[in-house]
Amino acid sequence: MATHFKRITIISYSLFLIVTSSLITVLCYHLFVFNTFSTDDSQTQAFREVSAEQISNSPIKEERSIIEVMSYGCHYCAANEENLAEFSRSLPPGSTFTSIHIASDSNGLAQYAPIFATLEEMGIEKNIRDSAYNTIITRNVNLTEQKALDAWLAKNNIDSAKFNAVRQSAAVKERLSYMAAITDHYAINATPMFIINKRYVVAQDSEFPQFAQRMLQLLKQDK
Template sequence: MLKRLSFLFVGLTLATACSAGGADPATATAATYTADQYATIAAPVRLDPKDGKVEVVEVFSYGCIHCAHYEAQVEDLQKKLPKGVVFHAIPAAFNDAWAPYAQAYYAAQKLGVLPKTHAALFKAIHEEHYPLGTLDELGDWYAKTAGVDKAKFLAIADSKETHDRIIADTKLIKDWGVDGTPSIIVNGKYRPAQFKDFDELNGMTLFLVDKELKGGK
């Protein structure tokens, strides 16, 4: 089953993202960024090739403290996305330690409790330091926090459907050249690479979204 598999990418390391703060979000949104500040993906590939909307995808993990720091600002980013743009998040399973978090994300999504638990799980792990490293421990936490049936949660988390989804995510993340979290992918084409803080990451994302809405100009 999935929990016995390794999702370690050879050569991939976790990037140490900068702490958020500093820049005025309005200024960051209006800024212009140069091509050396973001990566252009050689073979563009979207998460959802059938949806005609411009897509923004966050690659994250509950095990990543930088993702925990970014959570409030990625929520703010979603509020600033213009019409015609859709936001997705996919959990990275770079290693065995992160695999249960990816499983938990899709189980929570399937059970309809993701809005209630997403930010709360970051807090439980990185601020409250709950021992949430195994799928069994996560099952207890979701049962207590969101009232889900633990057995059902575990069955979904360790199902073939979840297994296949994480395998597909892993390939997609690798194709995008993502080597750390949090990372943002715009329309399968661009990945902000050089940013000093999370305000600038958001600003560059909005710049690239606008570029795509204008047909790549």
């Protein structure tokens, strides 16, 4: 009887820890992301529609597009990967879904933008993204340090000399400039954020697939 009671106590305590952990995660997300957006007009809001002038002057050229602004150092970006991959396959014909890295001199989340842009120019960014997330977020490795970066490149069978040469290229500088222009134009200071039809800037305010439906609704709204 005592053993049975002890087992029930252990199970109850384990469930308590699981529920508590989940609630803390959700609470932190809303406090440090959504509440940040709502308490300061200078911050990026959870949902924002830009002006007609901003749409006209947008650095984004695609008319029917969703652009995810992410960061290799963003836990929520990493958690979204599978859902977004599935979502991108469900877009209506003529629509596009792309990801860019937040790029800004004043935002710590942007420090990995040169790595992202270089991998993109090499044509391997999508294939290596999970490794970047895991290394930076899970293992807490700072890939902005050259020694750590070289070790990570070697682990992923990427030639370090080639990577560094591409990193200094005009093409990578253009990619960084493009990402910085979008970050600045839409006042992005948190990730992940989604820019829809050059018009709407939204943060994830619900679980998938509800959030996916919301983005599709906004994508089709200007049709």
